[in-house]
Amino acid sequence: xxxxxxxxxxxxxxxxxxxxxxxxxxxxxxxxxxxxxxxxxxxxxxxxxxxxxxxxxxxxxxxxxxxxxxxxxxxxxxxxxxxxxxxxxxxxxxxxxxxxxxxxxxxxxxxxxxxxxxxxxxxxxxxxxxxxxxxxxxxxxxxxxxxxxxxxxxxxxxxxxxxxxxxxxxxxxxxxxxxxxxxxxxxxxxxxxxxxxxxxxxxxxxxxxxxxxxxxxxxxxxxxxxxxxxxxxxxxxxxxxxxxxxxxxxxxxxxxxxxxxxxxxxxxxxxxxxxxxxxxxxxxxxxxxxxxxxxxxxxxxxxxxxxxxxxxxxxxxxxxxxxxxxxxxxxxxxxxxxxxxxxxxxxxxxxxxxxxxxxxxxxxxxxxxxxxxxxxxxxxxxxxxxxxxxxxxxxxxxxxxxxxxxxxxxxxxxxxxxxxxxxxxxxxxxxxxxxxxxxxxxxxxxxxxxxxxxxxxxxxxxxxxxxxxxxxxxxxxxxxxxxxxxxxxxxxxxxxxxxxx
Numbered sequence: 448x449x450x451x452x453x454x455x456x457x458x459x460x461x462x463x464x465x466x467x468x469x470x471x472x473x474x475x476x477x478x479x480x481x482x483x484x485x486x487x488x489x490x491x492x493x494x495x496x497x498x499x500x501x502x503x504x505x506x507x508x509x510x511x512x513x514x515x516x517x518x519x520x521x522x523x524x525x526x527x528x529x530x531x532x533x534x535x536x537x538x539x540x541x542x543x544x545x546x547x548x549x550x551x552x553x554x555x556x557x558x559x560x561x562x563x564x565x566x567x568x569x570x571x572x573x574x575x576x577x578x579x580x581x582x583x584x585x586x587x588x589x590x591x592x593x594x595x596x597x598x599x600x601x602x603x604x605x606x607x608x609x610x611x612x613x614x615x616x617x618x619x620x621x622x623x624x625x626x627x628x629x630x631x632x633x634x635x636x637x638x639x640x641x642x643x644x645x646x647x648x649x650x651x652x653x654x655x656x657x658x659x660x661x662x663x664x665x666x667x668x669x670x671x672x673x674x675x676x677x678x679x680x681x682x683x684x685x686x687x688x689x690x691x692x693x694x695x696x697x698x699x700x701x702x703x704x705x706x707x708x709x710x711x712x713x714x715x716x717x718x719x720x721x722x723x724x725x726x727x728x729x730x731x732x733x734x735x736x737x738x739x740x741x742x743x744x745x746x747x748x749x750x751x752x753x754x755x756x757x758x759x760x761x762x763x764x765x766x767x768x769x770x771x772x773x774x775x776x777x778x779x780x781x782x783x784x785x786x787x788x789x790x791x792x793x794x795x796x797x798x799x800x801x802x803x804x805x806x807x808x809x810x811x812x813x814x815x816x817x818x819x820x821x822x823x824x825x826x827x828x829x830x831x832x833x834x835x836x837x838x839x840x841x842x843x844x845x846x847x848x849x850x851x852x853x854x855x856x857x858x859x860x861x862x863x864x865x866x867x868x869x870x871x872x873x874x875x876x877x878x879x880x881x882x883x884x885x886x887x888x889x890x891x892x893x894x895x896x897x898x899x900x901x902x903x904x905x906x907x908x909x910x911x912x913x914x915x916x917x918x919x920x921x922x923x924x925x926x927x928x929x930x931x932x933x934x935x936x937x938x939x940x941x942x943x944x945x946x947x948x
Contacts, residue, residue, distance in 0.1 A: 560599020669870020746800020
């Protein structure tokens with residue numbers, strides 16, 4: 448009886464609507480189409496790994512012949528032929544190495560960053576296996592502590608490999624240069640370059656060639672972050688200060704004050720470089736890892752030139768927009784793609800513009816349940832409605848969208864909610880979010896094409912994270928994007944180191 452009554456009510460209501468407005472439009476009564484998800488724009492393919500390869504992926508590199516080199520934390524290197532195809536072929540290239548966390552190819556050699564050294568390997572007789580192993584550089588110490596990771600970069604524009612060295616136990620520096628970034632020069636010299644490293648998870652470059660690495664929450668690091676490495680700088684953790692006497696030409700900076708704030712210490716210590724991006728803990732993962740810039744020229748979608756960062760704990764990939772203000776790097780981070788099979792660690796763009804993600808859950812649990820994985824993220828050709836970029840401007844922020852926004856919603860200050868917070872800069876482990884403030888949005892001015900909105904914002908502070916929510920923004924109808932869509936991810940976190948004048 449209840450169902451019958453409800454059906455009669457629906458029929459009567461439809462008749463009334465027809466009488467008032469004529470024939471009811473199909474779109475008005477048809478069930479709404481499902482809201483797009485990340486998978487609609489970036490598809491994930493999981494590669495089948497040979498059963499005898501315990502592939503806890505620590506490094507990836509593309510070879511000129513089209514193979515993908517895959518390094519394992521267990522000391523093996525595998526070559527994958529046609530990794531983007533339906534049936535990739537696997538061959539073990541080397542084994543017996545020590546926790547490989549970096550690969551780079553140059554002039555027929557595969558350069559390998561192991562825990563104690565940078566080596567180079569070659570298959571001289573062409574049988575598919577490395578038979579020549581050479582030490583390139585080993586100018587740092589190893590105590591045997593579990594946490595003494597060494598992450599190595601590709602070659603920079605001067606031909607150097609950068610290596611970031613985890614502290615002993617991730618807390619202190621018991622052997623030389625633990626807690627430092629080192630450069631391995633083309634002639635094999637090891638140059639102490641930047642102090643202040645705590646527990647890195649990956650290292651890479653942005654599209655302009657600037658060196659970036661991820662550091663993880665712990666002492667002197669309130670949350671995980673993306674940091675810019677500049678020779679002679681100090682990036683936050685004083686645990687490795689003991690080795691300045693072995694670093695010719697570098698002067699030890701002043702010790703930071705525990706319990707302070709980054710803004711106060713940057714003002715006191717000129718060589719202290721604040722994080723380019725702070726990843727809000729848990730909201731953006733718990734263990735920042737690999738770094739890769741999209742230099743595909745649009746093959747990976749609308750984010751060309753931006754930096755992608757893996758998170759090992761949340762089995763995800765994050766997206767970062769970076770800009771330089773007064774000589775200091777800063778920018779915004781956004782969620783990008785979740786749901787990967789293991790703890791996302793290593794990232795590598797392929798020539799076809801897809802992004803390979805290598806995973807492991809050893810040492811730090813991950814949402815992805817697999818012990819290891821190798822996956823490929825490929826753009827489906829459909830662009831998401833997203834915040835493409837957040838830029839700091841005088842008196843506020845400018846948001847740029849991947850497609851035109853509805854001008855009425857985008858131009859309403861009530862559409863946005865902004866708050867700011869920082870962390871305690873301290874020797875104790877991590878920090879909660881502190882000094883929280885609401886930042887009033889006083890004005891929202893939309894560009895003529897609907898692609899940008901300039902927000903006039905009160906209460907901006909330097910060296911503070913500004914969380915910018917744009918939940919009320921909706922898309923305007925445009926080529927490839929329907930009208931009325933919400934943003935796929937409606938929040939960005941901007942680390943405002945310098946306020947533009």
